[in-house]
Each structure stands twice: as C-alpha cells, then as structure tokens.
Amino acid sequence: MLASISLVTRPRLTQQERTERTRELLLDATIDCLVELGYARTSTNEICRRAGVSRGAQQHHFATKAELMASAVEHLVSKIIDRMTSGAREALTGPDRISQGIDMLWRGYSGSLSTAVMELWVAGRTDPELHTAMQPIDKALARRTAELFREMLGEQVAGDRPDLPLWLTVNLIRGLALDSMIGGDPARRRQLLDEWKTIAVKTYGS
Amino acid sequence: MLASISLVTRPRLTQQERTERTRELLLDATIDCLVELGYARTSTNEICRRAGVSRGAQQHHFATKAELMASAVEHLVSKIIDRMTSGAREALTGPDRISQGIDMLWRGYSGSLSTAVMELWVAGRTDPELHTAMQPIDKALARRTAELFREMLGEQVAGDRPDLPLWLTVNLIRGLALDSMIGGDPARRRQLLDEWKTIAVKTYGS
DNA sequence: TGAAAAACATTCAGGGCTGCCGGTAACTTC
DNA sequence: GAAGTTACCGGCAGCCCTGAATGTTTTTCA
Known part of the structure; x- marks a missing residue:
C-alpha cells in the first residue's frame, strides 16, 4: 500500500x-x-x-529461513557499527576518554539492536547452521569494536593491554542488556554502569 | 525400560x-x-x-506447556541456589573473601544451569505468561544471592554498599555466560574474571 | 475386598509454519 | 519491439506441535 x-x-x-x-x-x-x-x-x-x-x-x-536470518545478522551488525561510530569522531582529550569509550560500547551493545542480536545468538547456540553463519560476522564486529575502542583511547592510554578494559566492559554491558530483557530497573543499570566507569577510569586511566 | x-x-x-x-x-x-x-x-x-x-x-x-516451563524455572532456581551454597560454608578470613564471593557467583550464574535460565529469560521477554511466572522466582533468586554474598563478605567489609560489587559481578558473569554460548574462548573468560577479581579486591577490599 | 480417586497411556483433531510449484508482471538486452 | 531474464504472486502439501478426550492401570480408603 x-x-x-x-x-x-x-x-x-x-x-x-x-x-x-x-x-x-x-x-x-x-x-x-x-x-x-x-x-x-x-x-x-x-x-x-x-x-x-x-x-x-x-x-x-x-x-530459506536460515538464509534470511544469516543476512539479518549482517544487516544488524552493520547497523550496530554505524551506531557506535556515529558521534564518536570528535577529538578526545583528558582522562575521560575511557568514560567516552564505555559510552560508545553502551551505544553498540545495548538497546533494541542488541536485543535482536541476543535473540539470534541464543537461537544460534543450538542451531548449527545459524551458528556457523554468525561466527565470522561476530568476529568482524569484535575486531571493529576493538579498533574503535583503541582509536578513542589513543595508543598511549591504558598501557599494554587495552583489551582487558574493553572486553570487561562489553561483557558487563551484555549482562546489563540481559537484565533489561528480564525487566530489571533501568536506574539501577545506569548506576552500575556509572560505578564501572569510575572504577575503569581509576584503574586504566592515564 | x-x-x-x-x-x-x-x-x-x-x-x-x-x-x-x-x-x-x-x-x-x-x-x-x-x-x-x-x-x-x-x-x-x-x-x-x-x-x-x-x-x-x-x-x-x-x-499446559507454560505451566511446565514455569515449574521448570522454580526447579532450576532451587538447583542454582544449592550449587551456590555448596562449598560456601567454611569460615572465611582475609582479604580474599571478595574473591571467594565472586567464585560463588560464578558457580551460580554460569554453566549449564545458567544456560537453561537464559533460554527461559530470553523466551520470557516476548512471552507475557512465562514472563509473569518468572518474575517472582527471579526476585527470590536475587534476594537469596544477595543474602549469601553478604554472609560471605561479612558486615564489616565493602562499606555501606555491598550491592554494587555484587551486581557488577553478576552482570559481568552473565555477559561471560553469553559469550560462552556464542563460542568465545574459555581461557579469555577466565582471564577476564581474574582481572575483575583483582580490581574488585582492590576497590572493595577491607 | 470393592469402590473411588489418582496416575498413566493412546489416539485424534485443529492450527501454524515451511518449502515448493506453476503462473504473472516488470525490467533488460539485443 | 521481441525474446529472455529477473522479480513477484498465491495456493498447496507435508510436517510437527499442542491440547483434548477417552480408556486403562495402580493406589487408597472405607
């Protein structure tokens, strides 16, 4: 129509x-x-x-339906990457680079797009065809995420292992995204993320 | 047979x-x-x-099938609580109380039981009947988890807000559990959990 | 011991979903 | 502009799943 x-x-x-x-x-x-x-x-x-x-x-x-789902994953991941990169391009200074990096990850790994991805991952766990289709796309997302994160932090920050704060943050956010699916309190999630930001700045800040 | x-x-x-x-x-x-x-x-x-x-x-x-699933949630949660309490009863001393508390949460919120719970939660997100059935049981698990965690830490540790380290840990572990469903590297997960332990002890230790 | 109730077995009907197939309309190429 | 290719349509068959209904065995209780 x-x-x-x-x-x-x-x-x-x-x-x-x-x-x-x-x-x-x-x-x-x-x-x-x-x-x-x-x-x-x-x-x-x-x-x-x-x-x-x-x-x-x-x-x-x-x-086939599986083919459609596989393509949906690609579609989804490209949208997520767009969303992370959007508004992440201004030059960053000061110690809150880490904080902003966490915000970027939050944009990418929470929200409705992340919900859709989670549905697919959970389904893919027990669906070999979907699983093998998703694997490389997930790897690509991980690689791109790491690149973006390193860009935001700058090479001199976070010492020799920027991967630890990155993946700690991603996994925490995924846990929080799951919590939002269950129906947890949004204010509490915000509080937990803020707490983590404080800790991360203190631990990994320049 | x-x-x-x-x-x-x-x-x-x-x-x-x-x-x-x-x-x-x-x-x-x-x-x-x-x-x-x-x-x-x-x-x-x-x-x-x-x-x-x-x-x-x-x-x-x-x-009905929904009724079966609702009962399965209760069954599951009681198993999880058993698993957390088992081996958590010895008197704890020293600064690694937090570390042991994290281990307890790891026992409860990862592994195959947690996988089953995650399947149900994800399904419950879009299934109102299952969702309302799960809500109170989930609340009970949260309450019991908080009790156990406080017991392990002892009242004097972790200041006035033991909830922050608790739920930061739980959400991180859930994220890691999700990672294991996707097929991530177990060694990396272990590494991330260890890193978090170190940070938690440093941040919340007595 | 015999009747009532609970636990269990088997079959049936209704409904939704997927994949397939023959046919039609729109675009492309020569 | 005509043949050929691509995009699209609507209906059909087979499958599995769920809930219902009826019949059978086992336990309980008077």
Whole structure:
C-alpha cells in the first residue's frame, strides 16, 4: 500500500533498485520481529506481512529461513557499527576518554539492536547452521569494536593491554542488556554502569 | 525400560512418590531440552521422550506447556541456589573473601544451569505468561544471592554498599555466560574474571 | 475386598509454519 | 519491439506441535 506511493513518484525502478529495496524491507522486518516477537515466534509469514511483501518474493531473495536470518545478522551488525561510530569522531582529550569509550560500547551493545542480536545468538547456540553463519560476522564486529575502542583511547592510554578494559566492559554491558530483557530497573543499570566507569577510569586511566 | 528396574526392587510406590518421581523426571528432562535444544526446539513431545513418560502423564501433572516451563524455572532456581551454597560454608578470613564471593557467583550464574535460565529469560521477554511466572522466582533468586554474598563478605567489609560489587559481578558473569554460548574462548573468560577479581579486591577490599 | 480417586497411556483433531510449484508482471538486452 | 531474464504472486502439501478426550492401570480408603 505504501509501495504504491513510491511507485507513483517513480514508476520505473531498476532491477537492482527493486532487489535492494525488497531485501532491505525484509531484513528490517526481520529485525522488528526478533525484537517484538523473539526468535521462536518469528515466522517468515509475519516477516512478509510486516515488510509488505509476498511470501514468493521473500523466497526469491532468501531461499530459506536460515538464509534470511544469516543476512539479518549482517544487516544488524552493520547497523550496530554505524551506531557506535556515529558521534564518536570528535577529538578526545583528558582522562575521560575511557568514560567516552564505555559510552560508545553502551551505544553498540545495548538497546533494541542488541536485543535482536541476543535473540539470534541464543537461537544460534543450538542451531548449527545459524551458528556457523554468525561466527565470522561476530568476529568482524569484535575486531571493529576493538579498533574503535583503541582509536578513542589513543595508543598511549591504558598501557599494554587495552583489551582487558574493553572486553570487561562489553561483557558487563551484555549482562546489563540481559537484565533489561528480564525487566530489571533501568536506574539501577545506569548506576552500575556509572560505578564501572569510575572504577575503569581509576584503574586504566592515564 | 529403566523404570522396570526400580519397579522390580520396589513394586509398590505411594501416589505421592509416583507424583514426585514423575514430576522430577519431567522437570529434569525439560532442563536438558533447554540446554541441548534451546527453547524454540523444546517440545512437550521431546520432553516426554527423554523423561520416559507418556504425554498423558505429562499433561496430568502439567496441564499446559507454560505451566511446565514455569515449574521448570522454580526447579532450576532451587538447583542454582544449592550449587551456590555448596562449598560456601567454611569460615572465611582475609582479604580474599571478595574473591571467594565472586567464585560463588560464578558457580551460580554460569554453566549449564545458567544456560537453561537464559533460554527461559530470553523466551520470557516476548512471552507475557512465562514472563509473569518468572518474575517472582527471579526476585527470590536475587534476594537469596544477595543474602549469601553478604554472609560471605561479612558486615564489616565493602562499606555501606555491598550491592554494587555484587551486581557488577553478576552482570559481568552473565555477559561471560553469553559469550560462552556464542563460542568465545574459555581461557579469555577466565582471564577476564581474574582481572575483575583483582580490581574488585582492590576497590572493595577491607 | 470393592469402590473411588489418582496416575498413566493412546489416539485424534485443529492450527501454524515451511518449502515448493506453476503462473504473472516488470525490467533488460539485443 | 521481441525474446529472455529477473522479480513477484498465491495456493498447496507435508510436517510437527499442542491440547483434548477417552480408556486403562495402580493406589487408597472405607
């Protein structure tokens, strides 16, 4: 129904444009479903309904559900990286580089995108096909995250092992993200993150 | 098949004994399924198969699947509490009380039991019935965990806010548990936990 | 011991989901 | 502009899962 609007303004679409558009619609709908319904209740039917696309079209672009999910992971990770890099580009000075680095990780590893990723990881634990599809993408995210973190800290900060504060923070945030899924208190999470920031600055600050 | 053995040694069983036995079999099988198959692929059929019990018996004790899952949560949490308390009873001295407290939390919040809990929590996020069933049980676990942690530390340690180190640790461990589900490196997790122990002792130690 | 109740077994119907298939419309290429 | 390719549509079959309903065995209690 909404499609007709863009079709009116631009009746002719390149095949490539159509493909890109439909795939994007499907992948975004998939993420929506993961966030709102969870992996178990996410059906290709519902995805198509939300994307405003027929089941036939879905199957044309992603032959199987697993294929669709695998592509959704890539889509998701690129969105997460965008979100971490956005607003992380100003030159940083002073001892609160670490604090800002933690904020960056918070942007990337919490929120609805992270919820979707968690659904997929949990599902992938017992789904070999999904698991093997996710593994390299996860590695890429980890590598990019480490790069961004090092950039923010600058080489001279945090001594010889910037990885420890990085992964301590990431794992803590993942735990907190899980807590938010359970329905914990947001104020408490904020408090815990602040406490960790203080500790991290004291421990790893220049 | 195996049931016949116990039936031979003790052909007569009290109704209460039969009930208890069957429920235990079902709940343990449920946890097994959650760990090995994940929530999405856990069917009542498979649970019955593993428990060696007919579907009728399952339905007699747990009318609906949701009811079974809710009971599984209780079963699970009581197992986790047992595991934390076991070996945590010796009198503790010295500054590594905190370190031992962290070990206790590690016992409780990682491993296969924790995996099962995580499956349920993630599923419960988008399943209102399961969610409301889990909420109070989770609260009880949190309360008991806090009690145990305070006992181990002793009142004089950690100042006025023992909750901060406690929940920082729990959330970190949950993040690490998630990492293990993804397939991260166990040695790295151990390293991160050790680093956290050092920091915690330094920060919160007496 | 015999009736009532509890525990257990088996089969059935309804529903949703996935993957497949034949057909149609839109774009591309020559 | 006509053939060929790509994108898209709607319906169908098979599968599994859940909950219900009915029948059978075991224990309990009077």
